[in-house]
Amino acid sequence: MTQRVRTQRIHRKGGRRVSEAERGTDVPGVTRPLTSRQRQAAARREEILKTALGLFAAQGFDATSTKQIAREVGIAEGLVFHYFPTKAGLLAAVLEARLEGGRAFRSVLRPLLEEASDRPAAEVLGAVASGWLATLRRDEEIVVVLFTTAQTNPEVWEAWQGLIREGTELLTGYLAARVEAGELREDLPLETAATMFVSSLMVFFLTRRHLPEPQWREQGEAHARELVSVWLDGARA
Structure with a gap:
């Protein structure tokens, strides 16, 4: 069997020879390292996202201006628009970064539920309720932004749903x-029962989130x- 060997071009850098891989050029399988300017831009973009999320959660999307976001970050307002052409685009980026970053509830519930089909509901549902509330508390800012903005923004409504x-x-x-398994009654309306369970946790969070x-x-x-x-009491067989 003939083994394919990758050749590396040799270049000069600072008086010494370096390969393409070391230079970070377009070599298959090799990621070009970020320059200091790229790292600074990525850090600034993340700071804008973080600041916008905090302000959207505290005072609402409509009440938050890009000028205020820029002031909090310590940059010119025009630089916000350099990263995010519109305020709506900034909101979309905030949602994408935070929701994709956590897949919050799925990451909590899937391990609890996928391997639990043979475990009693009292045990599993208690863990689900505790885990869901803990996740809501941890991701409070993004949940609040979703809930408040969903009332007037169809795209955010879809994300909330x-x-x-x-x-x-x-x-x-x-x-x-x-x-x-015979633990719960046969005529239990599954989707309605699940929605009622989850809705109760959401209402608790929204009405108690300011507690110490x-x-x-x-x-x-x-x-x-x-x-x-x-x-x-209402679901058991």
């Missing part, structure tokens, strides 16, 4: 397995327990 949908679909699959951390934990744990208890 997608966030809810990804959780309810996973939960519906688990509930179907527990119906088949100790109170949040205490009330969140109590809500998760009570939700599972009440939900199971």
Whole structure:
């Protein structure tokens, strides 16, 4: 068998010979290292995204100006538009970066539910409720931006609905397995039951998110327990 050998061109740099791979040129399989200017631009873009997210969450998308975002970052307003041509484009970039970065609820629920079809609902649903509330708390800013902006922005509404949908679909699959196992009643409306469970957690978060951390934990744990208890009273076979 003939082995294909990659040749490397040799160049001069600072009086010594360097290969194309070392230079970071377009060699297959080799990533060109970022220049200091590119690293600075990436860091500034991330700072704009982070600042915009915080302001959108605190005072709303409509009430936040690009001038205010620029002032908080410490740059000229024109530089914001260099990275994001429009304010709507900035919002879209914020949502994309934060939602794709976490796939928040899916990453929490999938490990809990996909391998849990043979475990009792009381045990699994308690973990789901606690995990969901913890994720809402961790990603509070992006959840608030989604919820408040979705009321007037159709694209954000779709993203908000997608966030809810990804959780309810996973939960519906688990509930179907527990119906088949005989733990939950046969006529349980699976999608409605899952939506009610998730909606209760969302309402709790939106009405309690301003609580200090100790109170949040205490009330969140109590809500998760009570939700599972009440939900199971109506769902058990």
